[in-house]
Amino acid sequence: MRQGPILILGAGGQVGTELRRTFADAGELVAWDRRIADLSRPEELRLLVRQLQPAVILNAAAYTAVDRAEVEPEVAMTINGDAPRVLAEEAVKLDALLVHYSTDYVFDGSKKMPWVESDETTPLNAYGRTKLAGEHGIQSVGGKYLIFRTSWVYGPHGHNFLRTMLRLGQDREQLKIVDDQFGAPTSSSAIAEATRTIVDKVKLATPEYGVYHMTCAGETTWCGFAQGIFSQHQQQNGETVPQVIPIPSSEYPTPAARPANSVLSNDKLHAHFGIALPDWRSALLATMKKIGSECAERK
Ligand SMILES: NC(=O)c1ccc[n+]([C@@H]2O[C@H](COP(=O)([O-])OP(=O)(O)OC[C@H]3O[C@@H](n4cnc5c(N)ncnc54)[C@H](OP(=O)(O)O)[C@@H]3O)[C@@H](O)[C@H]2O)c1
Numbered sequence: 001m002r003q004g005p006i007l008i009l010g011a012g013g014q015v016g017t018e019l020r021r022t023f024a025d026a027g028e029l030v031a032w033d034r035r036i037a038d039l040s041r042p043e044e045l046r047l048l049v050r051q052l053q054p055a056v057i058l059n060a061a062a063y064t065a066v067d068r069a070e071v072e073p074e075v076a077m078t079i080n081g082d083a084p085r086v087l088a089e090e091a092v093k094l095d096a097l098l099v100h101y102s103t104d105y106v107f108d109g110s111k112k113m114p115w116v117e118s119d120e121t122t123p124l125n126a127y128g129r130t131k132l133a134g135e136h137g138i139q140s141v142g143g144k145y146l147i148f149r150t151s152w153v154y155g156p157h158g159h160n161f162l163r164t165m166l167r168l169g170q171d172r173e174q175l176k177i178v179d180d181q182f183g184a185p186t187s188s189s190a191i192a193e194a195t196r197t198i199v200d201k202v203k204l205a206t207p208e209y210g211v212y213h214m215t216c217a218g219e220t221t222w223c224g225f226a227q228g229i230f231s232q233h234q235q236q237n238g239e240t241v242p243q244v245i246p247i248p249s250s251e252y253p254t255p256a257a258r259p260a261n262s263v264l265s266n267d268k269l270h271a272h273f274g275i276a277l278p279d280w281r282s283a284l285l286a287t288m289k290k291i292g293s294e295c296a297e298r299k
Contacts, residue, residue: 001055001056001097001202001203002055002094002095002096003055004028004053004054004055004056004094004096005027005028005029005030005052005053005054005055005056006023006026006027006028006029006030006054006055006056006058006199007030007031007032007049007052007054007056007057007058008020008023008029008030008031008032008058008060009032009037009039009057009058009059009060009061009087010033010034010039010059010060010061010062011031011032011033011060012033012034013060013061013062013064013158014153014154014155014157014158014160014188015060015101015153015155015188015191015192016031016033016060016061017155017157017158017188018155018188018189018191018192018193019058019060019192019195021189021192022189022192022193022195022196023058023192023196023199026196026199026200030052030054032048034061036048037061039061039062039078039079039083040075040078040079040083042078042082042083042085042086043086045083045086045087046086046089046090049087049090049094050090050093050094053094054094054096055094055096055097056096056097056099056199057087057090057091057096057097057098057099058099058195058199059084059087059098059099059100059101060101061079061083062079062080062101062131063075063076063079063080063127063130064127065127066105066125066127066254066256066258067254067255067256068255069125069126069127069130069256070125070126070255070256071255073126073129073130076126076127076130077129077130077133079130080127080130080131080133080134081130081131081133081134081137082133082137083134084100084134084135084137084138085134085137085138085140085141087100087138088137088138088141088142088143088145089141091141091143091144091145092141092142092143092144095144096144097144097145097146097199097202098138098143098144098145098146099145099146099148099195099198099199100134100135100138100145100146100147100148101147101148101149101150101191102131102132102134102135102147102148102149102150102211103127103128103131103149103150103151104149104150104151104152104183104215104259104262104263104264105123105124105125105127105128105131105258105259105262106121106123106128106131106132106135106149107119107121107122107123107128107259107262108122108123108124108259109124109181109258109259109260109261109262110259110260110261111261112261113265114219114263114264114265115213115261115262115263115264115265116213116265116267116268117149117210117211117212117213117268121135124256124257124258124259125256125257125258126256127256135147135211139210139211143209144202144209145209145210146198146202146207146209146210146212147210147211147212148191148194148195148212148213148214149211149212149213149214149215149264150186150191150213150214150215150264151183151184151185151186151215151262151263151264152183152184152185152186152215152225153186153187153188153191154185154186154187154188154287155187155188155189155287156287156290156291156294158188161185161222161225161226162185162229162284162287162288165226165229165230166229166233166291168242169229169230169233169241169242172242173242173243174242174243174244174245175226175242175243175244175245176245176246176247176251176252177222177223177226177244177245177246177247178221178222178223178246178247178248178249178251178252179221179222179223179224179246179247179248180221180248180249180260181221181222181249181258181259181260181261181262182219182220182221182260182261182262182263183215183219183220183221183261183262183263184215184216184217184218184219184220184263184264184280185216185220185225185228185280185283185284186214186215186216186277186280186283187216187283187284187286187287189283189286189287189290190216190277190278190283191214191277194214194269194275194277195214197273197275198273198275201273207272207273208272212268212269212272212273213264213265213266213268213269214266214269214277215263215264215266215277216277216278216279216280216283217266217276217277217278217279217280218279218280218281219263219280220280221246223244223246223247225280225284226244227244228280228281228284229284229288230242230244232284232285232288233288236288236289236292237292
């Protein structure tokens with residue numbers, strides 16, 4: 001791989017934050033957030049990347065507000081669809097590796113088994129359509145790219161289901177949570193660590209570039225995820241936790257439709273890179289311990 005800086009885009013997001021930590025000792029690291037590199041202005045982004053001449057681009061920036069994307073699909077398309085293609089074009093010119101993240105929401109949820117990379121993509125919502133456009137944009141350019149589709153991302157910082165549950169659990173006795181959508185909660189740190197391992201491997205040997213699924217192992221529903229969170233919270237803190245009541249999606253309508261099954265098979269990732277992310281329960285435990293110790297440090 002060519003020598004040069006490693007560029008992280010979306011450095012303030014969940015995955016971006018963990019990438020900064022995980023790549024801290026990987027060489028010259030340049031971390032840009034939206035204030036420096038705005039993906040809604042792809043041509044400005046192009047010039048910034050051209051000036052920096054990174055050897056690796058880790059693109060963790062995205063328009064991730066799934067429901068809001070229904071009402072502003074054009075903005076989401078520029079950030080999720082157009083900007084990744086521009087990054088791929090610049091990566092090819094620089095002979096750089098482009099790592100990009102995509103989503104389980106490219107699938108319609110109709111399959112009964114875990115989805116594999118070659119399955120047909122039929123997104124149910126605007127966010128999924130814009131992320132799929134980003135994948136297609138990168139693929140149309142080609143070059144050295146890895147697209148990692150992940151799912152149900154959470155971590156100690158940012159907006160995510162884990163933090164929402166912990167906040168709501170403070171003053172609610174009951175929480176009704178959807179129990180008919182299946183997926184794999186995936187911690188931002190597990191994604192960042194897997195990415196680091198893979199980038200290190202790419203330095204030594206040319207991989208098969210393309211799309212890979214990258215999620216924590218196992219599967220659950222949002223309700224199962226909530227139960228896992230509260231059971232761990234109770235063990236850690238001894239506090240009373242709310243009763244989690246399973247409901248069907250029909251009782252919790254959202255502007256954007258979600259797939260019923262978005263569990264992704266990670267077999268390709270394992271076969272090509274020899275890695276597997278931890279089971280979602282152990283990744284959750286590790287994240288909640290981290291949140292606990294950060295809280296203790298602040299006191
Ligand atoms: N979150 C999930 O559940 C999930 C599921 C599947 C796949 N993914 C994918 O995983 C990747 C990482 O997501 P994440 O969970 O880390 O999301 P996140 O926490 O929402 O982070 C996304 C980052 O992108 C930044 N961003 C948004 N618009 C931007 C713009 N115009 N220019 C530059 N930066 C911009 C955000 O900045 P601001 O904070 O300033 O808005 C934020 O720092 C994304 O590709 C996402 O599509 C996420």
